[in-house]
Amino acid sequence: MWVSGKGTRIFLVGGFFVKRQEVSERYQIPLDILREYESWAPGGAKRKGRAGWQYDDTDLERLGTLLTLYEIGFSAQEARTYMCLPEESRTAARRLQMLKQKRAETLEEIYRKERQLQKLDYLRYEIQKTQGGKKP
Numbered sequence: 015m016w017v018s019g020k021g022t023r024i025f026l027v028g029g030f031f032v033k034r035q036e037v038s039e040r041y042q043i044p045l046d047i048l049r050e051y052e053s054w055a056p057g058g059a060k061r062k063g064r065a066g067w068q069y070d071d072t073d074l075e076r077l078g079t080l081l082t083l084y085e086i087g088f089s090a091q092e093a094r095t096y097m098c099l100p101e102e103s104r105t106a107a108r109r110l111q112m113l114k115q116k117r118a119e120t121l122e123e124i125y126r127k128e129r130q131l132q133k134l135d136y137l138r139y140e141i142q143k144t145q146g147g148k149k150p
Contacts, residue, residue, distance in 0.1 A: 037069065043077055047084075051077055054094055087116055 038045050055073070076097065083093040096112055099105040 041074060042079070043081070047077065047080060050084075050090065051080060053087060087120060092116075 035045070037043065039049060051073075055076075080093055080097055083096060088096065092112065096109060098107055
């Protein structure tokens with residue numbers, strides 16, 4: 015990353031210097047996600063002195079994975095832990111365990127919401143019954 019005299023962060027993408035904002039807009043990646051990725055980028059984005067960050071296809075793939083982790087409910091720390099695990103067969107079990115845990119948490123949330131809906135529907139039914147079957 016290179017910082018201009020005005021403090022603007024610049025990235026080197028495809029051989030051209032591009033502002034972080036342009037990277038965000040081009041690839042639809044929120045600025046806070048780019049900042050986070052820069053802070054711990056695991057072997058992807060490499061500093062080239064004052065020339066800036068150079069993002070390659072691997073970085074874009076990792077950023078896509080990071081966005082997916084957030085979409086499925088990972089916290090920032092969980093996502094960082096997952097992303098910083100080397101993509102090797104010896105860490106596959108750990109990554110799978112993290113995904114299994116998040117899946118179990120998501121299913122529990124779904125079950126909790128289903129129980130809420132059942133209770134809500136019961137209360138609606140009780141009100142309708144007292145109204146002689148009329149829907150309020």
